[in-house]
Amino acid sequence: MxxxxxxxxxxxxxxxxxxxxxxxxxxxxxxxxxxxxxxxxxxxxxxxxxxxxxxxxxxxxxxxxxxxxxxxxxxxxxxxxxxxxxxxxxxxxxxxxxxxxxxxxxxxxxxxxxxxxxxxxxxxxxxxxxxxxxxxxxxxxxxxxxxxxxxxxxxxxxxxHFDSRVEDTLNRISQSMREPIKIEELAAAVQLSPSRLSHLFKESTGLSIIDTLNQMRIRQAALLLEHTDRSLADIAYDVGYQNYNHFINQFHKWQDMSPSGYRKKRR
Incomplete structure (x- = not known):
């Protein structure tokens, strides 16, 4: 000793x-x-x-x-x-x-x-x-x-109290938020089947993997709208949306208003 x-x-x-x-x-x-x-x-x-x-x-x-x-x-x-x-x-x-x-x-x-x-x-x-x-x-x-x-x-x-595999998936999504995601690749990375990961993820977070990705993107877009003068199209592309109309629809879904309305209200 x-x-x-x-x-x-x-x-x-x-x-x-x-x-x-x-x-x-x-x-x-x-x-x-x-x-x-x-x-x-x-x-x-x-x-x-x-x-x-x-x-x-x-x-x-x-x-x-x-x-x-x-x-x-x-x-x-x-x-x-x-x-x-x-x-x-x-x-x-x-x-x-x-x-x-x-x-x-x-x-x-x-x-x-x-x-x-x-x-x-x-x-x-x-x-x-x-x-x-x-x-x-x-x-x-x-x-x-x-x-x-x-x-x-x-x-x-x-x-x-997240399962470690859900935690890893959340981290992978946040790190590659701008990129298209494939649930099959996420599942392989945490050694689960796609269906098992999808079920476990929603059970733990209350959202699907795709909804979680869209929520992350819209939160980031909201920050850019509030704190920068970048165009809506640039912001949509920067957070991962190739389709501008899809960006508008998702922003309405998660913020209950248009991106331009959000910018005006916050400023």
């Missing part, structure tokens, strides 16, 4: 700064904090297996797991026996982020399913690590923004 004695700058984030790192450790790695810390600890497991232990509770950390330890919680964590643990971590002050995004439990552990959310969390942590190392202007604010993104993604998952 190894008890790490960290430098004085690691004795809590009383100064309000974010501390972070990226570790790949053998099973000799262990940290024991009998009195806890004055700040939050968050980890994101990439590979291997780790563990967290607080009085009366223990959790394993598998790939895709996000774990948070509340300030003041006695804890021990490390690499599981016979394993390596590859993970990213950060300490951040208690007051730095919105309280409603932080768990109430002393130890929170959630496995993130779905490639899209895992990738977003990975890149948020990667940006956090880069900003923490470079420490250029507003580096701490950028680190907190990345942490905020991770916590919002977790909060959204808890609220929506």
């Amino acid at each position: 190894i008890k790490l004695n960290l430098p004085s700058e690691y004795n809590g984030s009383a100064s309000g700064i974010v501390l972070s790192g990226h570790f790949d450790e053998p099973d000799s790695y262990s940290v024991v904090r009998p009195a806890g810390r004055s700040d939050w600890l968050i980890t994101y497991t990439l590979e291997g297996e780790g563990y967290f232990h607080i009085p009366g509770e223990e959790h394993c950390c598998d790939p895709g797991d996000v774990t948070l330890i509340k300030p003041g919680t006695p804890h021990q964590y490390g690499t599981a026996k016979g394993m390596r643990w590859h993970f990213m971590w950060a300490h951040f002050p208690d007051h730095a982020l919105r309280a409603n995004l932080l768990p109430e439990t002393k130890l929170f552990n959630e496995m993130v399913t779905g490639d899209s959310t895992r990738n977003r969390i990975y890149w948020a942590f990667s940006r956090l690590l880069t900003d923490s190392r470079e420490r250029s202007s507003y580096w701490n604010e950028l680190c907190l923004a990345s942490l905020n993104e991770v916590l919002i993604l977790l909060a959204r998952r808890r609220k929506q």
